[in-house]
Amino acid sequence: MPLALWALTLSAFAIGTTEFVIVGLIPTIAGDLQVSLPSAGLLVSLYALGVAVGAPVLTALTGRWKRKKVLLALMGLFIAGNLLAWNSPGYETLIAARILTGLAHGVFFSIGSTIATGLVAKDKEASAIALMFTGLTVALVTGVPLGTWIGQHFGWRATFLVVSVLGIIALLGSAVLIPADLKQAAPAKLSAQLKVLTQPRLLLVYGITAVGYGGTFIAFTFLAPILQQVSGFQAGSVAGIMLVYGVSVTIGNIWGGKLADSMGPVRALNIIFAALALVLFVFTFTANSQIGALLTVFVWGAFAFGNVPGLQVYVVQLAKKYTPDAVDVASGLNIAAFNIGIAIGAWLGGHVVADMGLMDTPWIGGLIVIVALAMTRLSGFLDNRSTTQAAACHI
Numbered sequence: 001m002p003l004a005l006w007a008l009t010l011s012a013f014a015i016g017t018t019e020f021v022i023v024g025l026i027p028t029i030a031g032d033l034q035v036s037l038p039s040a041g042l043l044v045s046l047y048a049l050g051v052a053v054g055a056p057v058l059t060a061l062t063g064r065w066k067r068k069k070v071l072l073a074l075m076g077l078f079i080a081g082n083l084l085a086w087n088s089p090g091y092e093t094l095i096a097a098r099i100l101t102g103l104a105h106g107v108f109f110s111i112g113s114t115i116a117t118g119l120v121a122k123d124k125e126a127s128a129i130a131l132m133f134t135g136l137t138v139a140l141v142t143g144v145p146l147g148t149w150i151g152q153h154f155g156w157r158a159t160f161l162v163v164s165v166l167g168i169i170a171l172l173g174s175a176v177l178i179p180a181d182l183k184q185a186a187p188a189k190l191s192a193q194l195k196v197l198t199q200p201r202l203l204l205v206y207g208i209t210a211v212g213y214g215g216t217f218i219a220f221t222f223l224a225p226i227l228q229q230v231s232g233f234q235a236g237s238v239a240g241i242m243l244v245y246g247v248s249v250t251i252g253n254i255w256g257g258k259l260a261d262s263m264g265p266v267r268a269l270n271i272i273f274a275a276l277a278l279v280l281f282v283f284t285f286t287a288n289s290q291i292g293a294l295l296t297v298f299v300w301g302a303f304a305f306g307n308v309p310g311l312q313v314y315v316v317q318l319a320k321k322y323t324p325d326a327v328d329v330a331s332g333l334n335i336a337a338f339n340i341g342i343a344i345g346a347w348l349g350g351h352v353v354a355d356m357g358l359m360d361t362p363w364i365g366g367l368i369v370i371v372a373l374a375m376t377r378l379s380g381f382l383d384n385r386s387t388t389q390a391a392a393c394h395i
Helices: 003-033 037-061 067-086 091-118 122-154 156-177 190-196 200-220 223-229 235-263 265-286 290-322 324-355 358-393
Strands: none
Touching (some): 003 067, 003 156, 003 223, 003 235, 037 091, 037 324, 067 091, 067 156, 091 324, 200 265, 200 290, 223 235, 223 358, 235 265, 235 290, 265 290, 290 324, 324 358
């Protein structure tokens, strides 16, 4: 694999770290800036909203730019956002920093796959994309717990400074190593995105993505305060638990992909959503025990991210059937749906904490995931009906 691809992988690592490290730092930030836990939770929502807006809109607006120029501009925006977070004098500035960084995140993963495939021979394209996304996975396993540890021992601002340094290294690597004459596909038009958004079957899957992925973030956003205030862990232990969660996510992502391949995405999603809802209900009771909380968090991570491969595969399958000329756009919009789910889940979780209590977030999250399960069953029913009707027409 060319060295330029490793620069993309490092960029993905830095971006993945800055997205999720905030979860482990919410109690620290809330205490330092003297804001409530729900207000600190908005830092998760607004970042995800920046990703959701940035992915489709900015990708379309920069469609005619050279890919390398877009990438360097994105990493510059990413670095600026993290430096602003490092220097934030207050809550409002930190919000602005998170939105800026989220915008960069959205476009990076929209164009990153295109750049990665342009760096290698055609028979290595899948491996190139997998390597780039490894940066995101490794961020969950190492970057997030390390960033949490840095924030708790040296102040949360130090975490964003370290991520900024990673971004600078990735920017310099990309500037030097990525060729300027990358092959460029025709730009995705907003009209193509609108065409996708008029397909009811795709809209249903986007809804499943947002609801199913967002349900877990009602509780996950406030995992650190739950572990400290309910389970009785010291603040310094949270980083280690985030490491456990990250390992579980990695296992779940691989397992979820294999499950979707072996039995089809709909059946796999039915199993994963049912298990995820059950885990969230169980966490309502096990959070009071340190051992119980630790075991539940480990299982939770596997199911929380195990739905990602199945949802992406399902969107591509339906897009090939209903919008064959806009499959890439449909896939990109599902990434936006993931982040809309995160934004709404974290926002709703904040309201639950403010109006009810911390330990009401898991069971309410479980109820939301059950809604996603019902939507998945509906989509599967529509698939079967469509297949039956098509078979009848051929008789």
